[in-house]
Amino acid sequence: MMKAKLGIYIHIPFCWKKCDYCDFLSFSKMELADQYLIALINEIKASKYKDYIIDTIYFGGGTPSAIPSEYVRKIFIALRESFDLSNLNEVSIEVNPGTLTKEKLEEYFDIGINRVSIGVQSFDSNMLKRLGRIHTKEKVYDTIDLIRKAGFENYSLDLMYGLPEDSLERIVSDLSEAIALKPKHISIYGLIIEEGTKFEKDYAAGKLILPTDEDLLLMRHHINQNLLIAGYKRYEISNYCQPGFESRHNLIYWHNEDYLGFGLGSTSKIDNCRYRNTQVLEEYIDIENDLAQYDLVEIDDNMAMEDGIILGLRLSKGLDLIDFATRYNIDIREKYREAISELEQLKLISLEDDQLRLTENGFDVANYCMVKFLS
Numbered sequence: 001m002m003k004a005k006l007g008i009y010i011h012i013p014f015c016w017k018k019c020d021y022c023d024f025l026s027f028s029k030m031e032l033a034d035q036y037l038i039a040l041i042n043e044i045k046a047s048k049y050k051d052y053i054i055d056t057i058y059f060g061g062g063t064p065s066a067i068p069s070e071y072v073r074k075i076f077i078a079l080r081e082s083f084d085l086s087n088l089n090e091v092s093i094e095v096n097p098g099t100l101t102k103e104k105l106e107e108y109f110d111i112g113i114n115r116v117s118i119g120v121q122s123f124d125s126n127m128l129k130r131l132g133r134i135h136t137k138e139k140v141y142d143t144i145d146l147i148r149k150a151g152f153e154n155y156s157l158d159l160m161y162g163l164p165e166d167s168l169e170r171i172v173s174d175l176s177e178a179i180a181l182k183p184k185h186i187s188i189y190g191l192i193i194e195e196g197t198k199f200e201k202d203y204a205a206g207k208l209i210l211p212t213d214e215d216l217l218l219m220r221h222h223i224n225q226n227l228l229i230a231g232y233k234r235y236e237i238s239n240y241c242q243p244g245f246e247s248r249h250n251l252i253y254w255h256n257e258d259y260l261g262f263g264l265g266s267t268s269k270i271d272n273c274r275y276r277n278t279q280v281l282e283e284y285i286d287i288e289n290d291l292a293q294y295d296l297v298e299i300d301d302n303m304a305m306e307d308g309i310i311l312g313l314r315l316s317k318g319l320d321l322i323d324f325a326t327r328y329n330i331d332i333r334e335k336y337r338e339a340i341s342e343l344e345q346l347k348l349i350s351l352e353d354d355q356l357r358l359t360e361n362g363f364d365v366a367n368y369c370m371v372k373f374l375s
């Protein structure tokens with residue numbers, strides 16, 4: 001029997017400094033990186049899912065570039081010793097411009113990493129400071145120069161909008177700088193005020209002036225139009241790429257396919273089950289060979305189908321209803337007749353040629369649309 005394909009996610013929960021808006025599972029406790037590496041490699045080696053062909057590997061975080069590059073190499077070696085990596089198509093790493101050197105990038109290239117995702121956020125040094133980032137605009141340009149010189153052709157920029165005291169002018173300027181660099185991929189996220197962050201406290205204290213909903217709508221439309229004119233394709237709500245440069249790894253999630261996650265708080269989805277590792281760093285480091293510290297959810301048919309809809313609607317191409325019927329044994333047209341008709345009348349969804357997809361207006365209110373498909 002042919003072996004099935006999988007993506008692997010590796011979580012590196014360290015950042016040199018927490019940004020003021022971010023609630024990702026990451027800590028500035030760099031002194032624990034050595035112990036973390038040991039626990040992570042143990043977890044990889046103990047995996048019971050080794051009989052798969054690995055299609056993609058994604059080093060995410062936190063900030064994978066915050067730890068020494070030789071640790072990344074050691075993790076990669078553990079993966080190579082445990083899994084069949086002979087058909088790898090994409091190996092990505094998330095990096096923060098404030099943490100990179102020429103040597104680190106050369107080592108990534110040497111290991112076989114072929115895609116770099118750069119947390120730029122903005123090309124405005126004042127805004128970067130406002131966000132609590134550790135880097136400046138100049139550092140972003142230096143980093144991209146180093147990335148190119150190290151041999152990487154495929155890199156992606158993360159940008160943010162809807163920031164404190166944000167303006168359309170700042171976004172126009174950020175976008176033109178981003179486009180001029182011709183990255184293969186751009187992710188652009190609207191700021192979310194997350195619980196427990198400095199921004200949440202500042203917001204509650206009335207110290208953050210955020211754009212209105214109307215401003216946000218204008219910003220989103222501007223972003224979309226400019227990126228389309230520049231030749232980028234919007235293939236997911238927040239993701240744009242040059243033709244053929246979608247993030248293969250993230251497509252695994254949006255297609256509701258199987259993946260393994262290693263590291264603190266990582267999720268795996270495999271054999272109709274979802275596993276989630278502990279989110280407590282000290283507990284994870286303590287685990288070593290005892291891998292009992294995870295939550296397990298069995299994915300029933302209804303959960304699988306709802307996940308398939310919610311994830312698939314994030315994609316511009318939406319859901320292929322014929323494929324969907326084969327995979328989940330459900331006729332979406334029939335089951336969600338009312339929801340689809342209501343959203344069609346509002347011009348938020350379109351159903352053409354057996355393809356159900358959110359419109360551009362639908363993407364603006366994606367959560368409103370998606371809940372219509374949840375039980």
Ligand SMILES: C[S@@+](CC[C@H](N)C(=O)[O-])C[C@H]1O[C@@H](n2cnc3c(N)ncnc32)[C@H](O)[C@@H]1O
Pocket residue numbers: 015021022023024060061062063094095096097118119120121158159160189190191192193194
């Ligand atoms: C793991 S980080 C990327 C790598 C690296 N840690 C860095 O920040 O440079 C993932 C991305 O999520 C986005 N992000 C984080 N917190 C966010 C928030 N509260 N609202 C919107 N986007 C956020 C940022 O664009 C960030 O680059």
Ligand code: SF4
Pocket residue numbers: 014015017018019022023024026061062063096119
């Ligand atoms: S945005 Fe990136 S660098 Fe900043 S705290 Fe979050 S994960 Fe760390």
